């Protein structure tokens with residue numbers, strides 16, 4: 001049968017791929033990507049407070065993965081929304097990115113409770129992102145098109161039964177005892193998930209969350225910290241082209257190499273990011289201990305790194321000081337140049353200037 005992008009691809013082949021996919025170039029890349037991930041994993045364990053790194057990396061991943069889908073917000077809008085007492089007035093794109101972050105945690109906790117990636121977990125993730133209960137597509141009409149030209153590039157399989165069967169096959173592939181290396185499986189599974197395209201919307205984002213969770217499931221990461229979308233957005237044309245090439249020509253190797261390269265590059269980048277944050281925390285601790293010995297505690301400085309925007313309540317809630325004293329602490333830290341006060345709506349915030357600069361770096 002000739003493949004036709006305009007007809008629902010109910011003939012999407014089941015996994016595993018018929019071709020030999022663990023070629024020598026693939027296996028070479030598996031080794032180097034695996035090494036980069038192992039270094040990242042080792043580093044995460046050494047951080048004083050895992051929340052600091054987890055929050056900031058996950059937020060960047062959420063922002064960029066959403067940006068691939070043209071849901072665009074700024075770091076500043078996100079940081080503000082995270083620290084604000086109310087979500088009133090937060091723009092829709094920012095809210096959607098915050099839900100993405102929530103969805104990543106949702107999936108991560110699902111895996112902790114029951115360590116298998118399943119259709120239920122996929123649905124739970126997309127429902128969290130979309131904030132609805134739509135779940136698996138039941139209606140025909142979903143297509144992947146070129147936004148610029150209006151041309152239809154791909155029509156995913158149709159019919160809830162067909163979709164569920166293909167998802168079931170994907171689950172079996174993910175969990176098979178005798179399958180290929182986990183990194184190769186991650187690449188193959190990501191293609192397959194996108195080709196099944198089980199939801200009316202949110203497939204790209206859910207698929208990228210699943211890829212990261214899969215690395216956690218396989219113990220290649222402890223926490224879902226990998227800035228994977230950074231590579232994808234920088235090489236977005238290739239991402240689309242190579243997905244398409246698997247469908248149209250069963251060319252798996254370039255797609256798998258692309259995903260392995262994405263893992264390796266972003267594992268290195270994420271690791272460097274973490275080292276930079278860790279160094280900044282240490283430097284800030286030393287400076288505060290030196291300049292403001294009367295107010296210095298480790299907990300106080302760590303708190304300034306939980307969110308780029310801090311406020312009096314955060315100190316009070318953390319049990320660091322009472323309101324008045326907490327306000328005085330923040331002013332002292334501002335006097336020292338660590339924080340900079342700013343008013344947003346009715347609230348007074350203190351921005352951790354160096355952290356903000358670090359996180360804003362490309």
Ligand SMILES: Nc1ncnc2c1ncn2[C@@H]1O[C@H](COP(=O)(O)OP(=O)(O)O)[C@@H](O)[C@H]1O
Nearest residue numbers: 069144154194195201202203204205240243244
């Ligand atoms: N030719 C293709 N074949 C299969 N999947 C594709 C193709 N082109 C793009 N995709 C995937 O579809 C995603 C977009 O689907 P969509 O449901 O709109 O996701 P989201 O709502 O997260 O935007 C892309 O991010 C990509 O992963």
Ligand SMILES: [Mg+2]
Nearest residue numbers: 069201202203
């Ligand atoms: Mg979309």
